[in-house]
Amino acid sequence: MSDSKNGITGSLEDYLETIFRILGRSAVARVRDIAEELDVSPASVTPAMKRLAEKELIRYSKRNYIELTEKGLLIARRTMTSHKLLSRFLTEILGIDREQAENDACEMEHFLSESSMERLAAFFEFLAACPELQILIDTGFANCLEGETEHLPRCSRSICPLMAHDDDNSEGFELLRLIDLQPGSSRRIARINAGIQARRQLIESGFIQGANVILIRPGGSDLPFIVKLDGYDQELPVEIAECVLLHPDSQEMGEDENEE
């Protein structure tokens, strides 16, 4: 029932985190501030405070200022750290805009386990200490994304030579197009070479790098391609199917990605 590691729900974790934030900048935390910051009605805060006090995570008496206990402080800080790490990952690594990143992080923070948290922190330490990685991400990956409506993964040759291409038809250096695949044979997806719209649609349908597709039936101008993915047949119009680029080598089927 109660989520995550603390034995409390995500909602209560949010209240703790909010109290922590407020106390970090003001001398006292009041019901009003909490309600405002969390965008809930003050009437929702009171019962939440009671629940927290019951669990001895805050000190709370009617109509009085709210304080975190030692235990509550620990959870609040952990939640806050989780939030920061996720938000930084989304903005600094993936390049998501701040607001969206905050939204996502705000919800995911309650479910990042301690070990994941610790590794994510290590990743930032590694990133800060490793200029090559920093450059690859800042320049290579970021450049890949900058032409938002353009074909996405695209590197400057100086950063990552194998990936370089000029967006004309030199695109598939070693990649195989889904539409050129032999019916009945299967490959792993290397990348999606589509505008943001089609790209999103394909990705949400499961066409992500590493996923295994089998061409069931080739299509034509009016006939959609049929491909099998995750055990399901899916229809793809030619103009969509064209965007799917495959790793040229038939994989060794030693791993999963197809079973679970």
Added chain:
Amino acid sequence: MSDSKNGITGSLEDYLETIFRILGRSAVARVRDIAEELDVSPASVTPAMKRLAEKELIRYSKRNYIELTEKGLLIARRTMTSHKLLSRFLTEILGIDREQAENDACEMEHFLSESSMERLAAFFEFLAACPELQILIDTGFANCLEGETEHLPRCSRSICPLMAHDDDNSEGFELLRLIDLQPGSSRRIARINAGIQARRQLIESGFIQGANVILIRPGGSDLPFIVKLDGYDQELPVEIAECVLLHPDSQEMGEDENEE
């Protein structure tokens, strides 16, 4: 109220995803299978199916097999993809063990926005196409983590020269130890050089790369250090404070990390 982008709750998304998984391997989906896979009682499944049917995400009639509608299929697939991406990120990049990664992904999947999802997918494409990045992560970062109880970020010189060190006292090449910091001055954390226990404790307390710390009062053998972080004073025993390594340059305070 209803989470995420679909206008349905995480719980219902889980049911859809489960139905999707089952139909990917079996001809039919029954209440029993769903209950088993989700580890809930069959009595919880029936009302969930009613809620889903009401929203026209499944076709369901009493005591009959369950089918996804077109709309339901879309959501199920999107959730599934979100799950896969997160799980892959946790295992392939961060090196979390599979079971833990599945657990985390299972909950976070409901909150990863479409744009974040798309960028994460792009990251894998970039990774697959960029051998340098792959090497850095597989060798550099992974090596950093392999001695789990050891000092964490540690690179082999061949991969990332600046980071290389041999775990003797050559550790801080250019880094400043927190315990050597001038009282009153502030620096950003570069990394935590501690065993897994102390490391986890520090990170959960907010001592992550990039965070700004101010040394309030230096400590001694019996006297804990006091440092300010996120507006809060924290006590750190010497042996813990020793593990905190700082970027040597006083930062330009142009960004946040201290305000929000």
Added chain:
DNA sequence: TCTATTTGTTAGATTACTCTAACAGAAATA
């Protein structure tokens, strides 16, 4: 066909959370 087992549903309770509306206490103002 009759019975036992499996499977699915219902009823009823519980928990957690939210809201609005009404009210009460405290502080600020006149």
Added chain:
DNA sequence: TATTTCTGTTAGAGTAATCTAACAAATAGA
């Protein structure tokens, strides 16, 4: 001091989710 405003609480309702226990329908076995 009296009154208005701000702040916090309570009451009452609603939603979503879960459970156990009892029951009903379908299937399988004898």
